[in-house]
Amino acid sequence: MVTIGNGLAVRAERVSRHYEMGAAVIRAVDDVTLEIRAGEFVALLGSSGSGKSTLLNLMAGLDRPTGGAIFANGRNLSELSSLELARYRSRTVGMVFQSFNLLPRMTLEENVELPLRLAAVDRGERAPRVQEALERVRLEKRLSHRPSELSGGEQQRAALARALVNRPTLLFADEPTGNLDSATGESIMLLLKEIQQKLGMTIVMVTHERPLAERFADRIAALADGKLLTDGVNS
């Protein structure tokens, strides 16, 4: 597992993300410092507009902070070029979204293969890796199905397989159960927990559901109005 020293997987140091809307400045994330240890399951908890998804996007390399620094994979993400940031997303990070974000015109197999194409993995190596990722989420028999032919839970599992196929060290999940009923949501959370424990992955999950965070996360970081309110081990 890649760390940045002292067993840390990601370190956000006085990170800010401000947006200018005319004369007004929206402080989506404001001076947040947060450390995530390798192998940890951290929940970013907060209500809508608290800045938790923005912070997740900054740590995932999808966005750049307007202030502060984020260290991951041994480097300051703010200083990476666009190409280097794309490589970081491709090789180090796996992403799961609330709305699954599978490409509707591709089959499950093609959706899961997509990150391998983007990472220029050899064709011969792809099929076994796709198979392995789908087996991990127990969807190996749905290879040729399109997303519209799957249930919400299955789509999220497929998205999880896609996030895992490049064997990342960091998994970022943005409200992974937000579009699912509670039973299906729980099955996804159990799967995430299983992946964390079996693969030793670092998982950062955004949620607004405190019970879910308390049940599955090792640590909960609560945000409100872009600021970190509390950061503590989940008892």
Next chain:
Amino acid sequence: MKAGDLGELALRNLREAVLRSSLTTLGVAVGVASLVAWLSLGIGLQALATKRLSNSGLFDTVIVTQRRNPQSMRRPPAESSPGKNARPLDDDAKKDFEQIPNVVEVYSQVRFPTEVRYNGTPFSTIVAGIPASARGNGSFDGIQGTFFSGPNADEAILQIELAKDLSAQPSSLLGKDLVVRYAERQALPPQAEHSSNSKNSDTSEGGFSIVPREKKLRIVGIIETEPAAGFGGFGSGRLLIPLEVASSLRAAQVNDLRDAVRATNGKPVYASLTVRAKSASLVQEIETAIKNMGFGTFSLQDATKSLEVFFRIFDMLLFIFGSLALAVATLGIINTLVMAILERRREIGILKALGAADRDVKQLFFVEASVMGFLGGVLGVGFGWLVGRAVTLGINVYLKRQSLPPTDVFSVPWWLVLLAIVLAVLVSLVAGLYPASRAARLNPVEALRYE
């Protein structure tokens, strides 16, 4: 991303918007077809004009005359002085010209006035000797009847105006006989002091007499146009007969009087000889070689350059005109790709979240643009060729109705095919520049939020 994956994803994207992609490709095809049709017309016309002019003998011909000093133009020398006089244009000179590399043929011009008798009625006209090589040079394309059956055949081809004079129904003349009355030169006995130099000569210093003769000829063909009229050709000849036959008649020609008073070494001397080169570009070196032998020459080689410049400009104008449709097609590509960005905004966000670099997104759009350009180019070349065929067909139907020989005014050389396809791809890539860079610049967070 690997090139193969880029290609697969691009083709998949085009297939998914098959109607729009097809219409855009069709737009490119129409643009390329317009370009190909116009340019092939220009190239075809240039080829046609070059062929016709080349066949006319205007540009691949050198006219050779005997070089004379200025005094000899005014007054014939009283006596022969071989050391000072220019080399005579005789059979030896003719043989020397034939040995020059890239010379196709050397012949003298035989043209003389005559009286034609047909059905007992006399008609005055000009007879011209036609070399056997004229059969394949296009001058006799569209001939009614046939070309001469052989170089020594007692046959004649009539120019249509003469044929109309002879008969109200010119085609009925084919296969009929006519009689040509002409003035034959007969050598007079040479003067005693020059008798040893006179060999087989009818224009020796002894002079010649004129004897009226008749020759029966069979009409084998009628041509609408005056073949290869003009410089170095058979201009103003209305009755055309094989050159060998014309020479054997030893008919008195217009320059005989001048030659009769000029001193020669006793051999037949030509007023001029026509030297034909393999191509117009070789005229210069042949002309130089002949000048170095001590003869005067004349050619129209500079005119070919002017013709080339004219067609270059003509082709350029056609290219600009034909490109207008391609420019409109370019706007179609831009429109299609910009629409694709709007439709696939979220997809681009997903690709970026999964690790696609800006350049991957850019290349994806470029490949899509170039695939449309390539397919449009290939289709366009096909359409352009079909347009050319259709127009040629139409022109030939019209020409046939006008009793004119068919012609091909369109030419699609392989380099034009290649140029059109490459140009279509390049133009498509240029059209893809803006959409591709706009797609590449998309912020993944904003793109993922897009519904």
